[in-house]
Amino acid sequence: MTATTGLIMLVVIIELLRRRQLREKYGALWLLVAIAVLPLAFVPTLLDGFTSVLGIASGLSLFLFLSVVFLFLVAVHLSWESSRLEEETRSLSEEIALLRADVAELQESRERVTTP
Amino acid sequence: MATDERLLTILPAWNEAESIDAVIKEIHREFPGTDILVVDDCSRDATASVARSAGAKVVRLPYNLGVGGARRLGYRYAVEHGYDIAVQMDADGQHDPRYIRDMVAALADADLVIGARFAGEGEYRVRGPRQWAMKLLSMALSSIAGTRLTDTTSGFRACRGELISFYSTNFPVEYLGDTVDTIVQAKRSGYVIKQIPVSMRPRQGGTPSASPAKAMVYLFRSGLALLLALVRR
Numbered sequence: 001m002t003a004t005t006g007l008i009m010l011v012v013i014i015e016l017l018r019r020r021q022l023r024e025k026y027g028a029l030w031l032l033v034a035i036a037v038l039p040l041a042f043v044p045t046l047l048d049g050f051t052s053v054l055g056i057a058s059g060l061s062l063f064l065f066l067s068v069v070f071l072f073l074v075a076v077h078l079s080w081e082s083s084r085l086e087e088e089t090r091s092l093s094e095e096i097a098l099l100r101a102d103v104a105e106l107q108e109s110r111e112r113v114t115t116p
Numbered sequence: 117m118a119t120d121e122r123l124l125t126i127l128p129a130w131n132e133a134e135s136i137d138a139v140i141k142e143i144h145r146e147f148p149g150t151d152i153l154v155v156d157d158c159s160r161d162a163t164a165s166v167a168r169s170a171g172a173k174v175v176r177l178p179y180n181l182g183v184g185g186a187r188r189l190g191y192r193y194a195v196e197h198g199y200d201i202a203v204q205m206d207a208d209g210q211h212d213p214r215y216i217r218d219m220v221a222a223l224a225d226a227d228l229v230i231g232a233r234f235a236g237e238g239e240y241r242v243r244g245p246r247q248w249a250m251k252l253l254s255m256a257l258s259s260i261a262g263t264r265l266t267d268t269t270s271g272f273r274a275c276r277g278e279l280i281s282f283y284s285t286n287f288p289v290e291y292l293g294d295t296v297d298t299i300v301q302a303k304r305s306g307y308v309i310k311q312i313p314v315s316m317r318p319r320q321g322g323t324p325s326a327s328p329a330k331a332m333v334y335l336f337r338s339g340l341a342l343l344l345a346l347v348r349r
Contacts (some may be wrong), residue, residue: 012162029334049270056287062292090181090185090289093177093179093181094177094185094188094189094192096177096178097155097175097176097178098189098192098193100175100176101173101174101175101176101193
């Protein structure tokens with residue numbers, strides 16, 4: 001079950017990258033995640049060796065904890081990116097409004113010249 | 117006021133086609149020395165064309181940016197067209213253009229002049245949580261600014277010189293940023309702030325946004341806006 005889900009996600013990401021719907025920087029991140037996580041899907045006990053060292057009950061809870069932290073970081077990063085993008089589109093719209101006003105003014109003055 | 121100073125009155129407008137014509141004409145009548153810029157925040161009605169035929173300069177935003185964004189564009193326009201003094205007003209007719217003269221005169225010894233509604237003139241009153249919020253903001257901002265400010269959320273202001281170009285790139289666009297944040301920023305950058313009393317008129321069109329629930333939200337958001345303004349770089 002987890003293995004097939006993982007594989008499907010991997011395929012989806014590769015397909016998105018292939019169709020240029022996903023920027024490389026994000027695609028690479030998700031590919032790395034998929035590659036790191038896929039072996040776990042096949043052998044769920046893989047992390048158990050680690051956990052005894054760290055004092056955590058099972059590999060599964062370590063995995064869940066790490067994924068929550070990771071997803072939280074990703075969500076914060078995306079909010080940050082979208083704030084930046086909003087700022088960029090905002091200044092673009094300002095620029096457009098000013099340019100349109102300038103063009104209207106130019107057109108007006110040209111009309112005044114051609115039709116005395 | 118020296119006559120060679122160029123003055124721009126900035127009116128951010130959103131769906132104000134009903135009242136904008138009267139507002140522009142009144143400003144022209146009361147204070148002929150100013151150019152008027154209407155920043156049309158992507159209205160769905162005829163605001164832009166009404167304003168243009170009333171004799172104002174108009175810039176139209178391609179999509180709605182909110183009042184802070186519209187004001188910032190106004191300041192940017194003022195910088196790019198070399199204005200010395202910028203006055204910002206609301207386009208709904210609540211601000212009385214008779215006071216522009218006093219505000220511009222007060223700029224002689226201040227960089228930012230705020231037209232305050234509770235400083236003695238006029239009958240404008242608010243109650244409940246909204247009033248507490250305004251009180252709280254006034255107290256906090258008065259101590260920051262080092263001068264008594266009784267109406268920190270007033271959108272009736274005048275500023276000059278460097279502060280215009282400062283606002284053209286720094287004008288905060290988030291909720292209440294256009295009023296609270298701007299005072300903190302101006303003070304922090306070393307500008308002198310002053311207030312003069314103005315009276316407010318009832319709005320000419322549209323409905324005011326006031327209900328107890330909204331007022332509580334207002335209180336909360338203004339507290340947050342103030343805190344953020346204080347900790348910002």
